[in-house]
Amino acid sequence: MIEDKSLLPIFALQIQLLMKAEILCIGDELLIGQVINTNATEIAKQLEEIGIEVRRIVSAGDRKEIIQAELANALAEVDVVIITGGLGPTHDDVTKIAVAEFFGRGLAWDEEAFQNCKRIFERRGVRMPESNRTQGEVIEGCIVVQNSQGTAPGMILKDFDGYEGRIVILMPGVPYEMDAMMKKSIVPFLAPLSDTFVKHSVIMTAGIGESHLAELIGNEQEFLTPNSTLAYLPHTMGVRLRITTRGTSQQSVIEENERIVKTIASRVPKFIFAQDDVLLEEVVGKMLLERNMILATAESCTGGQIANRITNISGSSAYFSQSYVVYNNEAKIRTLGVKSETLEAFGAVSEEVALEMLEGCLNESGADIAVATTGIAGPTGGTETKPVGMVCIAAGTSEKFGRIRRTKTFIFSQDRLRNKELFTQAALNSVRIVLMELD
Amino acid sequence: MIEDKSLLPIFALQIQLLMKAEILCIGDELLIGQVINTNATEIAKQLEEIGIEVRRIVSAGDRKEIIQAELANALAEVDVVIITGGLGPTHDDVTKIAVAEFFGRGLAWDEEAFQNCKRIFERRGVRMPESNRTQGEVIEGCIVVQNSQGTAPGMILKDFDGYEGRIVILMPGVPYEMDAMMKKSIVPFLAPLSDTFVKHSVIMTAGIGESHLAELIGNEQEFLTPNSTLAYLPHTMGVRLRITTRGTSQQSVIEENERIVKTIASRVPKFIFAQDDVLLEEVVGKMLLERNMILATAESCTGGQIANRITNISGSSAYFSQSYVVYNNEAKIRTLGVKSETLEAFGAVSEEVALEMLEGCLNESGADIAVATTGIAGPTGGTETKPVGMVCIAAGTSEKFGRIRRTKTFIFSQDRLRNKELFTQAALNSVRIVLMELD
Numbered sequence: 001m002i003e004d005k006s007l008l009p010i011f012a013l014q015i016q017l018l019m020k021a022e023i024l025c026i027g028d029e030l031l032i033g034q035v036i037n038t039n040a041t042e043i044a045k046q047l048e049e050i051g052i053e054v055r056r057i058v059s060a061g062d063r064k065e066i067i068q069a070e071l072a073n074a075l076a077e078v079d080v081v082i083i084t085g086g087l088g089p090t091h092d093d094v095t096k097i098a099v100a101e102f103f104g105r106g107l108a109w110d111e112e113a114f115q116n117c118k119r120i121f122e123r124r125g126v127r128m129p130e131s132n133r134t135q136g137e138v139i140e141g142c143i144v145v146q147n148s149q150g151t152a153p154g155m156i157l158k159d160f161d162g163y164e165g166r167i168v169i170l171m172p173g174v175p176y177e178m179d180a181m182m183k184k185s186i187v188p189f190l191a192p193l194s195d196t197f198v199k200h201s202v203i204m205t206a207g208i209g210e211s212h213l214a215e216l217i218g219n220e221q222e223f224l225t226p227n228s229t230l231a232y233l234p235h236t237m238g239v240r241l242r243i244t245t246r247g248t249s250q251q252s253v254i255e256e257n258e259r260i261v262k263t264i265a266s267r268v269p270k271f272i273f274a275q276d277d278v279l280l281e282e283v284v285g286k287m288l289l290e291r292n293m294i295l296a297t298a299e300s301c302t303g304g305q306i307a308n309r310i311t312n313i314s315g316s317s318a319y320f321s322q323s324y325v326v327y328n329n330e331a332k333i334r335t336l337g338v339k340s341e342t343l344e345a346f347g348a349v350s351e352e353v354a355l356e357m358l359e360g361c362l363n364e365s366g367a368d369i370a371v372a373t374t375g376i377a378g379p380t381g382g383t384e385t386k387p388v389g390m391v392c393i394a395a396g397t398s399e400k401f402g403r404i405r406r407t408k409t410f411i412f413s414q415d416r417l418r419n420k421e422l423f424t425q426a427a428l429n430s431v432r433i434v435l436m437e438l439d
Numbered sequence: 440m441i442e443d444k445s446l447l448p449i450f451a452l453q454i455q456l457l458m459k460a461e462i463l464c465i466g467d468e469l470l471i472g473q474v475i476n477t478n479a480t481e482i483a484k485q486l487e488e489i490g491i492e493v494r495r496i497v498s499a500g501d502r503k504e505i506i507q508a509e510l511a512n513a514l515a516e517v518d519v520v521i522i523t524g525g526l527g528p529t530h531d532d533v534t535k536i537a538v539a540e541f542f543g544r545g546l547a548w549d550e551e552a553f554q555n556c557k558r559i560f561e562r563r564g565v566r567m568p569e570s571n572r573t574q575g576e577v578i579e580g581c582i583v584v585q586n587s588q589g590t591a592p593g594m595i596l597k598d599f600d601g602y603e604g605r606i607v608i609l610m611p612g613v614p615y616e617m618d619a620m621m622k623k624s625i626v627p628f629l630a631p632l633s634d635t636f637v638k639h640s641v642i643m644t645a646g647i648g649e650s651h652l653a654e655l656i657g658n659e660q661e662f663l664t665p666n667s668t669l670a671y672l673p674h675t676m677g678v679r680l681r682i683t684t685r686g687t688s689q690q691s692v693i694e695e696n697e698r699i700v701k702t703i704a705s706r707v708p709k710f711i712f713a714q715d716d717v718l719l720e721e722v723v724g725k726m727l728l729e730r731n732m733i734l735a736t737a738e739s740c741t742g743g744q745i746a747n748r749i750t751n752i753s754g755s756s757a758y759f760s761q762s763y764v765v766y767n768n769e770a771k772i773r774t775l776g777v778k779s780e781t782l783e784a785f786g787a788v789s790e791e792v793a794l795e796m797l798e799g800c801l802n803e804s805g806a807d808i809a810v811a812t813t814g815i816a817g818p819t820g821g822t823e824t825k826p827v828g829m830v831c832i833a834a835g836t837s838e839k840f841g842r843i844r845r846t847k848t849f850i851f852s853q854d855r856l857r858n859k860e861l862f863t864q865a866a867l868n869s870v871r872i873v874l875m876e877l878d
Contacts, residue, residue, distance in 0.1 A: 031493040033484025034670070037476055040498070045472025054470040056509075057498035059479070200471075211568035214529060232529060233468055234613070242473065297764075303750025304743025307764045311742025314818055314855055322770035325736075325746045325762035327755070331804065335761060365770065379753055387562065411562055415588060416753055418615055 018053040018246070019194050022074040026067060026085035026095050027173055030059040039084050039178050046187055051196030051246065052080065062086055067098040075166055080190065085173030087152035089131040096155075099170060100139045103160045107137040110144045113153035120151050139170075145185045150177040156189060167193075197250045199257040203264060204274040204283075206238040206429045213239050216268050223263040228256060230264070237280060237425050238273075273432060280428045281309045287435045288319035288369070293401065295431065296367035297323040298336055298357040300348070301375035301391060305424045322365055326357065336360030349374050349386050351407040354394035358405070362398050369434060371395040371427045377419045389413050391423045395430035397438070404434055457492040458633050461513040465506060465524035465534050466612055469498040478523050478617050485626055490635030490685065491519065501525055506537035514605055519629065524612030526591035528570040534609060535594075539578045542599045546576040549583045552592035559590055578609075584624045589616040595628060606632075636689045638696040642703060643713040645677040645868050652678050655707045662702045667695060669703070677864065679716075712871065719867045720748045726874045727758035727808070732840065734870065735806035736762040737775055737796040739787070740814035740830060744863045761804055765796065775799030788813050788825050790846040793833035797844070801837050808873060810834040810866045816858045828852050830862045834869040836877070843873055 023043050029035040040057045047054055055078055060066050067086070074081045086095030100107060114136025121128035135151045138144050145154030150172055157168040169186055171178045205213060210232050220230050227247050233240040241264060245257040265272060273283050288295055297306045307323035310316050324335050329348055332338040338356040346352040357372035375391030382388035389412040396405040408430065412422040462482050468474040479496045486493055494517055499505050506525070513520040525534030539546055553575025560567035574590045577583050584593030589611055596607040608625055610617045644652060649671050659669050666686050672679040680703060684696040704711060712722055727734055736745045746762035749755050763774050768787055771777040777795040785791040796811035814830030821827035828851040835844040847869065851861040 030480075030496065031483055032487045033480045033482070033493075034672075036480045037496075041469075041472045041475045043472070044470055048471040054472075055500070057469065057476075059496035061494070209563075209565065211528060211570055212565070214570070215568055229467075231468065231531065233473070242468075244471075299743070299746075302747075303755075304738070304746030304762050304764060307738075307743030307766075308741075308747050308859075311764075311766060311816075312856055312859065314816075316742075317767050321767050322774060323743050323762070323764035323766075324774075325743060325750075325764065327746075327750060327762075328760050331761035334805075335763075335803070364774070366773075377750075377753075389562065411564055413559075413588060415615065415619070417751055418588075420747075420751065 018051065018196050019080060019190075020055050020078040021047055021052050021080040021082060022055055022078045023057045024067075024070050024074060024081060024083045025057070025059045025173070026062055026083065027059070028061050028092075031061055039173065039175055042175070042179055043082055043084070043182060046182055047082075047190070048198060048200075050187060050191040051194040051198045052190060062092045062094055064094045064098040064101070067095055068102045071099065071102055071168070075163055075168075079165065080167045080169065082169045082171065082186075084171045084178055087154075087170060087172045089129070089134050089151070095170060096137070096139065099157070099168065103139070103157065103163070105140040105160075108140045109136055110138045110153065111136065112146060113138060113144055116146055116153070117151040143189075145171075145181055147172060147177055147181060148184065149180045150174055152177070154181050154185065156186075195248060196246055197248065197253045199245045199253050201243045201257055201261045201275070202277045203241040203243070203261065203272055204238060204276070204278065204280075205241065205268065205271040206273050206280060206425060206432075208239065208268070208271045210234045210239050213241075213268060213271065216271075217264055218267065223260055225256060227253070228260055230260070237421075240277070273429070279309075279313075280425060280432070281313055284428055284431050284435070285310065285313050285316055285319060287432065291435065291438065293319065293368040293435075294366075295320050296361050296365035296370045297427070298361035298370060298372035299323055299325045300327060300332065300357070300373055301377050302373045302420055302423050302427060303327065303377075305420055306371065306373070306427050309424060309428070321367055324357075324361055324364070332357060336364065347386065349376055349390060349392055351392045351394065351409060354392040354407060355405065358394040358396050362396065367398065368401050369395070369397045369431065371431050373423055373427050375419075375423055377416045377423070378414060379416055387411060389419050391419075391426065393423075393427050393430050395427070395434045397434060401438060404437060406430065406434055406437075457490060457635055458519060458629075459494050459517040460486055460491050460519040460521060461494055461517045462496045463506075463509050463513060463520060463522045464496070464498045464612070465501055465522060466498070467500050467531075470500055478612065478614055481614070481618055482521055482523070482621060485621055486521075486629070488637060488639055489626060489630040490633040490637040491629060501531050501533055503533045503537040503540065506534055507541045510538065510541055510607070514602055514607075518604065519606045519608065521608045521610065521625075523610045523617055526593075526609060526611045528568075528573050528590070535576070535578065538596070538607065538609060542578070542596065542602070544579040544599075547579045548575055549577045549592060550575065551585060552577060552583055555585055555592070556590040581609075582628075584610075584620055586611060586616055586620060587623065588619045589613055591616070593620045593624065595625075634687065635685055636687060636692050638684045638692045640682045640696055640700045640714070641716045642680040642682070642700065642711055643677060643715070643717065643719075644680065644707065644710040645712050645719060645864065647678065647707070647710045649678050652680075652707060652710065656703055657706065662699055664695060666692070667699055669699070677712075677719075712868075718748075718752075719864060719871065720752055723867055723870050723874070724749065724752050724755055724758055726871065730874065730877065732758065732807040732874075733805075734759050735800050735804035735809045736866070737800035737809060737811035738762055738764045739766060739771065739796070739812055740816050741812045741859055741862050741866060742766060742816075744859055745810065745812070745866050748863060748867065760806055763796075763800055763803070771796060775803065786825065788815055788829060788831055790831045790833065790848060793831040793846060794844065797833040797835050801835065806837065807840050808834070808836045808870065810870050812862055812866050814858075814862055816855045816862070818855055826850060828858050828861075830858075830865065832862075832866050832869050834866070834873045836873065840877060843876060845869065845873055 117135040143156040152172040155170040228245040247253040361370040378388030556574040582595040591611040594609040686692040800809040817827030
């Protein structure tokens with residue numbers, strides 16, 4: 001492995017401030033794609049929050065030699081190695097013995113860990129299998145971390161011979177056991193050792209792509225300092241901007257982070273729907289609630305997905321009454337009173353039809369605000385003038401709220417499921433824009 | 440790094456058969472726990488299926504030196520290195536240049552990749568930002584893999600100087616772009632290079648839990664051989680059984696796999712809805728199409744999710760007309776004619792109300808078959824007698840199809856989103872069961 005400090009002079013200042021960690025996840029199930037590695041993400045998030053920098057995450061197989069090689073690799077680079085998985089009582093759980101051998105240590109008996117294991121079986125009313133006796137064995141000289149959720153104890157190995165200044169932590173791989181142990185014991189152990197304060201802020205945008213956003217925000221060197229970074233994180237729902245500031249003084253870190261957030265926000269005000277890690281349906285829900293308005297939707301190409309996302313939010317019945325999913329022309333005519341002449345003259349995918357769907361939806365439901373979608377999700381059904389990925393959206397309000405009418409046509413990608421997601425996001429954003437007009 | 444073959448005599452036979460791979464995921468967002476690494480899982484699963492063994496999965500930061508060190512590390516151990524992430528047009532995307540430098544190569548222009556990028560912006564009706572010109576640049580001497588979903592091309596580097604017999608693959612980090620590229624181009628490229636033949640079969644079940652299924656299937660040692668494995672993969676949609684057989688002879692692998700599938704299928708016939716990796720909405724869609732019937736849905740607690748899943752299938756307009764998402768009581772009364780007396784007497788979550796929703800749905804839509812849901816997704820709104828997770832489902836047919844009426848009440852879990860998924864799955868399964876009654 002390459003020693004990083006010599007290779008990364010630019011980052012040297014920043015790196016010297018930080019404790020560095022590696023996360024090593026043991027388990028063949030990770031390597032055959034059977035299990036998504038949520039443990040690594042959870043651990044990384046918690047380390048990040050206490051100012052410990054994760055340099056690398058490795059998933060490796062349940063074999064002693066592999067674990068030992070990865071551990072050697074990690075200890076050459078970082079201060080803290082966190083290992084999860086392979087602490088169970090079965091023959092393929094070899095992490096404990098692999099790490100003990102690596103440090104030339106034996107196993108010691110920990111009565112409390114054994115009693116904890118016994119108690120768990122007693123509580124379940126199940127006889128403890130003999131193999132579980134090994135759960136009382138820990139690595140000689142470790143700090144034992146009791147497992148409140150399961151049978152395998154965690155272990156902290158600190159300043160072992162030849163590895164002074166290094167910490168190796170073993171945790172079980174079962175996500176809820178690991179998670180409880182991390183929060184209850186490992187974070188409180190590590191936090192005082194870190195001398196870095198980290199502040200993350202998030203700005204959520206919608207209705208603009210990554211590169212256009214970057215153009216509007218402009219040269220980041222103008223407002224970023226060496227302690228701060230700006231990341232563009234695009235996903236189906238829009239682009240998330242993450243501003244991270246690190247330092248040793250909490251106050252100056254917070255001040256600097258806020259200054260950067262304000263600068264960015266001032267450059268792209270109309271694309272920001274939240275300065276927080278929230279979903280657009282939550283933002284729209286809150287706006288409806290504040291204005292005491294009821295939403296209904298009329299959906300063709302989104303097929304109920306707008307309603308589904310809105311009702312994913314607990315409490316949505318306070319501001320959402322209903323959706324008319326009108327997938328074929330007959331349903332549009334029958335249920336929402338769309339005129340067959342309009343369908344013939346402009347086609348089902350047109351702003352004219354979207355407007356009539358909106359009209360029908362507001363009339364039938366008695367809602368205060370509504371949005372209607374009609375489009376071509378694909379992969380078939382596209383034409384020269386109306387390609388796959390095209391959606392017409394109409395959003396508007398009832399008489400009581402000023403009878404606003406807004407329509408817009410978008411063209412998105414080739415993929416059916418992704419189109420439905422993008423159509424839905426655009427429709428929710430249209431509702432947000434109309435709600436802002438009301439203010 | 441330790442050379443594995445000498446250390447692992449037990450596995451030597453198996454390993455010699457297998458091509459080995461490492462997955463290297465680039466992105467600071469993985470290291471700070473902001474994004475779960477689903478890419479690695481998806482790639483690992485697909486490699487597994489073509490008989491390529493993943494030795495290690497590494498997540499590392501967006502820095503040239505780090506990427507180069509990890510690549511050197513991986514190439515010392517495996518035949519194939521798959522790198523994802525860091526191929527975008529912004530300054531923090533350094534993967535392409537890092538890998539080019541590693542191999543001492545420059546960048547070459549690929550007009551097709553550039554045109555693809557331009558087309559994507561044109562279709563969106565958006566001007567291409569200047570920074571995106573770099574998407575036309577690829578590593579000299581690579582096989583360019585066009586990106587059907589986004590702007591960054593993939594690259595295959597094969598037998599580069601000093602690394603004969605090695606393959607390095609670069610793919611974008613955006614999951615749906617990576618996924619499409621993996622399936623369309625990378626798997627077809629790698630599969631013929633692997634000399635292990637792997638056959639996976641899938642049996643899809645619904646309406647039975649994992650442990651009961653295992654009881655019915657019985658002792659797997661009776662029908663499995665050392666070349667085969669049986670995995671129970673429970674998920675929201677039911678339990679998926681995966682039967683995997685490996686070997687060097689294609690014919691014997693296929694025969695053995697088929698024998699095992701038949702044995703299992705004969706033990707749990709009535710819980711199987713497909714012997715293929717299909718979704719319940721596809722199965723239901725095919726059944727409707729075969730019977731030339733039109734479906735409509737009436738959804739309260741599922742909030743449009745049934746309609747959304749049905750319309751996820753291309754061609755669903757041939758058998759699905761519409762959905763009435765009636766989220767509050769007024770909508771149920773207004774749109775579907777549910778009687779307020781019924782709501783008062785039995786409560787909104789009752790089989791009586793579900794039946795009236797079904798009745799209204801069939802009448803209003805003129806559909807041949809319909810399903811109605813009313814329940815408590817939670818986390819609030821539960822009572823002693825009607826807990827969170829309870830759903831009442833009514834399914835039935837029009838006069839023309841015998842006026843079938845079936846109702847059922849289920850109680851699922853505590854989590855709102857998971858409940859909505861389980862309610863939706865149960866509703867789709869109810870449609871399937873009614874359709875089977877018609878035969």
